[in-house]
Amino acid sequence: MVKKHASRLYLGLIFLFLYLPIIVLIVLSFNNSRSRVNWGGFTLEWYRKCFESQSIMSAFATTLQITLLAAVISTIIGTLAAIGISAMKRKSQTFYLGATNIPLLNADIVTGISMMLLFVKFMDLGFVTVLIAHITFNIPYVILNVLPKLKQTNPYTYEAALDLGASPLYAFFKVTWPEISSGVFSGFLMAVTMSLDDFSITYFTRGAGVNTLSTMLYAELKKGVKPELYALSTILFFTVLLLLIAANLHPEKTIAVPVKDEKAAKKAHTTYLCRRVASISIVAILLLGTTGVFLSSQHTKGGVRSITVLNYGKYYDEDKLAQFTEETGILVNYEEYEDPEEMYTKYKTGAIDYDVICTSDYIIEKLVSEDELLPMDYASIPNYAGIDPDIIDISASFDPDHCYTVPYFYGTLGILYNTNLVDAADVESWDVLWNGKYANDMIMIASVRDCFTPALRTLGYSINETDPEKLDEALNILLKQSPDVSAFFESETCDEMAAENYALALCYSGEAASAMDLNENLAYSVPIEGSNFWIDSWFIPQTCQDIDAVYEFLNYTCRDDVAMANFEYVYYASPVISVDENMDEELKENESLYRAVHPTEADVANCEVYRLLDDEMTELYNDLWARLKAN
């Protein structure tokens, strides 16, 4: 009796461990407050937003398409292969089974990378490359499910059928198929499961604008958590639950759990199998149908023209992108990245032909020096006239003749802090990062130059320092600080600071402003030692396919109403003059917030713009970064 209770208790504890996180997600999905811990009343708002979100819905559709196509194709190839392999001599069998084991046993990350290396050489990354990759890792599961079934079949029955005059195809479907169909079916379902849950391989083989749920979520999680995602989790959870309950309604043991008593189950098996195959195919047809409709609707909506845009994450209002397509009929393939080095790698790979890219000053300088940019015809961008001439002047540091770029946003690097936890006097100086007062309560940025900037300025050096000894000094400061740092974030800072999880953060001005907008206890400061002033600009790379469409896009982006909407979306300072003029008065009166959304003249004067580092220096910085991170 005690034993029984003990085991019940153990089951209960594991159950709690497995389901507690899911229950939390479900509860939060109905919470009418962005906060994770306070209950703000019941709402279905996040569900509405989830269904309205273009990125979630298209990732969902892509996931279904990839999963079903990959599962169907790999089931066909795999089943045929299994029949072929079973007829082979031992030697060839060993070769085939050995090759089959490679994707099964290899680490996902290695499989993904190796396929990416191949694709980049021979084709553009996109939907097709993801599909090929998924088929590749699915086939082995099909083969390994079908092959044992084939071994159990009696070869003489098939031959007897042939002797009795059946055609090979007829004999196959009448004799072999009933014996192996359960294996084919479980292979198919396993392929579906693997495809649905894959992240690593998709991550490395995907192209611009192609996101499955996994890769979309990975990008979103790096930017902080949106409540829509709770709603998505809840919907997915209940869908899966219902499907599995449906699959479990008949007494026969289900896919993942092999039948224990083969013989007894076999009888029941065949009858249920027909019903099961029928029901699943209905589901499959339905899903294919809906996704097909989705695809065709996208085509009719878009027309023929399209541009591929590469931009920082969280940097363009999704609705405004949709509006651009509505107004001009030009489809936008929108692709995001987190740090400038990632953008440089993405572009240089050449795996995707980008039409227009937005990135930071010093990377543009690098690309200009490599002659990768097309000169702009500003006459084709009438709204360019509304850009602040001062910002155009400053951008001469990376675009000397000003012929390649259109400024998009600018800002500073500073400290975002929680006024309840941090003394405002402390954040006047970068010392606050090194003196240990806020140990284990601060965030740094996961980017080498932004981490070195405070250290270099504390020492009184330029943020473009190239003297290895001085850089070593800066590294020592950072190494000493490293145990005190809670996390190196890319774009999660806003979300985490708004949730008051940390006291202070090294942060870009607009990210700080967004956080301050969510939580009034936060404030922003640019320390007196000086910092980085940066300008992100659009440029047209050599790979551009449709330059007129790009001009339309840039002109649209510089238009007053669009610039305003994007400003309200990101809270960085916009070079479009009208934005500052039409800004909410309330915002202007809030001194700390206004300092974050619009750098003061004093801050600008006290800051430097990043300059291009040559290859040798870049390598040195990378090396310093590796040493810092390994600590």
Add this chain to the structure above:
Amino acid sequence: MNKSKKQLLAGPYLIWIIGFILLPLLMIVYYAFTESDGSFTLENITAITSHANFSALLLSLELGVLCTVICLVLAYPLAMILNGMQIKNQSFVVFIFMLPMWMNFMLRLMAWKQLLAKNGVLNVFLSTLGLPNLSIMNTTMAVVLGMVYDFLPFMILPIYNSMGRIRKDWIEAAKDLGANNITIFIKIILPLTLSGVISGIVMVFVPSLTSFAISQILGGGKVLLIGNVIEQDFIHGSQWHAGSGLSIVLMIFVLISMALTGLFGKDEEGGTALW
């Protein structure tokens, strides 16, 4: 259809093997042993001995082993209890324990991020009980927790399956012959479930050794595993040759770990036993 004609059915798969399994491997080997100008080098492989890379590899091995051990300790008793349950809908109960596996693994990570945050659900709960707060977010502990949560079903399933194959009369026979519970466990249950345990170990250890997303999301960029270094090389650093070199090293470690687990028990059913 005679045998040689039947063999032709494997043709599409042969093309697939050459094009999408062997060729990519060749590519990664090529990159691993060359410099950017195409000349031969071993530097990308030996780069693993540098302090940064080596400590990342060690940490990955450490966390991988830790995660595997925790999964095994949690899953084995669970599989035994599930297998011994005298209820009609046993397979349904098993499914309840497998269900989280069908939720996207990123969403599962997101859930833990919400739970473990400093002002997260768990700490608010602890505070209301007057208990001290838990601050494991952005540490290796959080990463291990995430791994255990994500990979536990991969340990439960194979062990549960291998237990299902033990026939009740064997155990009854042992009992009739005077064996006590401990002897039965050591002499019958353990040896017969060994293949399941081995499959489980491989299925948990390999992904936890090579994961990079979990450490990125729950480790706050402070927990650097070998997978993170490789990802960094490919996505952020355009250092493909170095990244390929490390991938080859990682492959070798995966092979070694499988050879080691293979020593302890022969897996009769090959890959299917994984499930």
